[in-house]
């Protein structure tokens with residue numbers, strides 16, 4: 056794990072740190088890829104189209120109660136309903152097959168996991184442009200988020216992802232609001248200064264929180280709980296559904312309402328598997344992805360505030376207002392502009408902002 060440091064560091068130093076984070080991520084991916092080969096090839100996912108039932112394997116980091124799992128169940132139900140042939144699903148829950156950063160590799164290689172839901176930032180290892188979809192402060196509010204998702208604004212990113220990662224986006228869920236989650240209260244820009252926090256492994260995530268004065272580091276999701284418990288970091292940022300499902304409140308009970316991200320979570324398929332399916336099943340998957348995505352978005356965005364209240368009422372979290380959100384917006388604007396410029400996505404970003 057790399058990346059902590061003072062926010063006054065020069066851009067050059069930050070870039071060096073990010074390169075190190077990047078190397079760290081790549082190294083971990085290589086190790087994981089080797090582990091997959093060793094342990095999963097014998098149980099590789101199955102997608103026969105030879106007259107037998109097609110069986111596809113999915114993965115969720117959560118149990119049946121989480122919006123992602125419910126969305127995947129709805130997706131499965133709709134695929135079966137839309138398809139004339141026989142199709143079966145084997146959805147592994149509770150992180151049995153790892154976390155999203157593992158699933159990305161599996162999908163790319165066409166082993167172990169055929170379909171799942173992923174944070175765009177967890178796909179950065181294959182495509183530096185895909186994390187634009189979930190960079191902090193991209194959306195003004197839920198209406199804006201809805202308008203962008205109803206448009207074709209992300210079309211070019213989808214194409215690039217298929218090309219670069221071998222991952223097909225078949226729908227969009229999400230709708231959770233990400234806030235700071237920490238062991239101690241973080242209620243102002245002063246308290247955020249030098250706050251050691253975990254971010255997802257996309258450079259734009261680290262650059263954003265660095266610009267806000269925090270000390271971000273990319274850490275795998277399944278290491279966050281322990282890292283907070285042992286004091287390696289002071290917290291992270293996440294949405295209500297996942298804080299509740301994985302009981303992060305046990306180690307980080309303070310939620311600061313920075314509301315910096317409304318999540319976009321593609322429902323994804325391994326292209327290697329998808330391309331081998333018959334055309335009717337592919338069509339059924341696209342139709343199911345669109346409908347299950349709408350189901351999941353309504354579910355998670357509708358429940359987000361309620362879940363926070365539930366956790367508060369149960370004495371699991373303390374909710375804090377955050378002073379300084381306006382300042383945050385000013386600080387991240389130039390970071391977003393520079394990122395879009397680097398990707399050649401300035402027009403796309405402007406189109407999204409103008410919606």
Ligand code: MAV
Pocket residue numbers: 155172173174177255276292293294297318320
């Ligand atoms: C939440 O559990 C989800 O948004 C999930 O898609 C992310 O991968 C995760 O947070 C995370 O922060 O890595």
